[in-house]
Amino acid sequence: MEVGARRESGTIYTFYSYKGGVGRTMALANCAALLAKWGHSVLVVDWDLEAPGVERFFVNASPTVLEHRRSRPGVVDLIAEKAAGNEINWLHCLINAYPFQDAASVSIISAGRNDDKYISRVQQLDLPRLFREKGLGLYIEKLRNEWTSQFEFVLVDSRTGITDIGGICTIHLPDILVLLFASNYPSVDGVLEVLRRSRSQQSHLPFDRRRLIALPVPARDESRTELERANQWKRIFAERFAEAYKDWLPSDKTPRDALDVLRIPYVPYWSFGEPLPVVEESTSDPTSLGYAYQILARFVATKLDWKKALSGEFVAVPVSVSERPWNQSWLDNHRNKATRGLQEAGWKGSVEIRFFSPNSTINQPQDRLLTAARLSAIHTFGWPIGVVLDREDVRPRPTAEGIFAEVKTEHSYDYWVLTKRGEFYTKMSLFEDYKTEGAIFLDTQIVRATEAVTYCSRLFTQLGADANTMVRLGIRHAGLRGRKLTTASPYRVWPMQEVNKDEDSVDTEVAFTLATFENQLVDLVEKLCSPLFLLFDFARVQRSVYEDIVSKFLQGRV
Secondary structure, X not given: OOOOOOOOOOEEEEEEOOOOOOOHHHHHHHXXXXXXXXXXXXXXXXXXXXXXXXXXXXXXXXXXXXXXXXXXXXXXXXXXXXXOOOOOOHHHHOEEEOOOOOOOOEEEEOOOXXXXXXXXXXXXXXXXXXXXXXXXXXXXXXXXXHHHHXXXXXXXXXXXXXXXXXXXXXXXXXXXXXXXXXXXXXHXXXXXXXXXXXXXXXXXXXXXXXXXXXXXXXXXXXXXXOHHHHHHXXXXXXXXXXXXXXXXXXXXXXXXXXXXXXXXXOXXXXXXXXXXHHHHOOOOOOOOHHHHHHHHHHHHHOOOOHHHHHHOHHHOOOOOHHHOOOOHHHHHHHXXXXXXXXXXXXXXXXXXXEEEOOOOOOOOOHHHHHHHHHHHOOOOXXXXXXXXXXXXXXXXXXXXXXXXXXXXXXXXXXXEEXXXXXXXXXXXXXXXXXXXXXXXXXXXXXXXXXXXXXXXXXXXXXXXXXXXXXXXXXXXXXXXXXOEEEOOOOOOOOOOOOEOOXXXXXXXXXXXXXXXXXXXXXXXXXXXXXXXXXXXXXOOOOHHHHHHHHHHHHOOOO
C-alpha cells in the first residue's frame, strides 16, 4: 500500500445461532485465533450481553484478560454512556490476547465491565427507546465504520433467539452472517427465519448495504458415529440452505459440497471448559476439530472464496512480524559508531532503543523525516528520544539513507538515526550516570520505555503509516554490572537495594500495531522492563507501579 492510500474497509462477520449449545462462541474464538496467526488484524466484539464470556477462550494464552474485563468498559458501557449523552472512546475498551506466541494479537471488546453492577446495567438497557430517542442506530453505524477502518476482520458474537440485541448483530452490523445450527428443525428454521428478517430489515436501513450473505455451518456433526442419520440431515440442510449457499458457491459446486467441507464435528473431549483446539492440537488432521475450525477460518479470511479457501491461496496475507527480520548489518554498523562515541565522551552505561515496521511501505525524503522527528519528540522527561536541536554542531544531518544526529554535552550523550523506510536506532547515556553513579532507577527506566513506545507510534503516524502498521521495538541496556536497583523519586519507596553482580547487558523486544498500542501500553512497558529488573537478585516491580508511572507520564507528570 502506498503511504497515505486508503485501506479497503474490513469485513464484519456475525456468528449467530438460534439456540445455544452449538459451539458458536467457540467457533468464533478459534477463527479469531487463526486469523491473528495468519497476520490479520482482528477484533472480537461480545454482543451476547446476557451470557457473555468470549474472553475466557483466551485465558490460557493471556491470563490477564479476565482482570482487564473487570476494569475496562465494553459494549454495555458504550451504549449506557451514549444513552447518558456521553461517548466512551472504544479504543479504551480493547483487551488484547495472544493465542499464538510471536503472532499478532486478537483485540476484544467485551460485553461490559465485569463488576457487581453489570447485570443491572444490562437490565436497564431500553434499546427500542434508545433507537427512537437517542440516535443509537447512528451511533452503532459510527462504531461499525470505525471498527472496519481499523481492523480487517470484525467477528461479532451474537445473542441467540430473536431479540433486540440479536437484531443489532444480525441486521445493523454484519456484512456476512455465519449461521451455526444443529440437526433439529427448531435450530434450522430459526436461523433461516433470522436470515430472512435480517435481509428484509437491512434493506430499510438508511445506510448503504450490499445483499447480506450467509455462511451456513452445521455444528455438532455426528458423521463419525451416526453416518446414516447424519447423511439424512445433510440432505435436509442442502435443500433448506440451497439459496444461501448459491449466493457465493462456484457454479460447479453444490450445497452438499459445502456441507461436506464446512461441518463442525462433535468431539466430546473439547466440550469441557473454553478450549482453543487450533492452538492445542494439530490443524492438519482432517478428523480433528482444529482442522474443521481451520477450514471455517479460511472461508472467513477469503470472504467465502471457495477456490482460495481450499487451495491455500488465503495465506497471502500481510507480512507478519516474524517474517521480516531486523537489518542486522545496519544495526551493527550504527551500534558500533554510537558505542565509540559514548566511550569517547566518557560515559559507562547506555540504553539503546530500536524499532521498525515489517509490513509498512514508508519511503519518505530526508526533509520529511526531519519534520516528523521534530513533531514526534516528547518533552515530558529531560531531553527526548530523538532530540532535535538547531545548533549547528548538533543538529540532525541528511545522509544517503535518511537523517542522523550526534549530541554530546556535559550531561549526556545521544546518537540517533532514522532511515527513509522508518527504521530508527538510538544510543543514549544512562540518566543515572549523571545523577547517581552505580545506580539503575526503576522509575526512570519505566518512564523511558513508556516514552519509547509512545514516540515510536507518534513517529510512524507522522510518516504516514496507517493504524494496521505492525511494529517491532527493542530496548537494550548495557553497562549494568555492579549497579544497584533503586528509584529516582524520593516519593517512591523501594526498600531493597539489589545489586547486579553478573550480567552487563540485557535486550528485550515487543511487537504491536499502531491501532492497539495505547491499550497495550502498560503490558508493553512491563515486558520491556521486567527482564532488566530481574537481573537485580530477581527483583519484581508490582503491576500497580507500572500503571501509576505510565499514567502519570501520559498526563505529562514525571
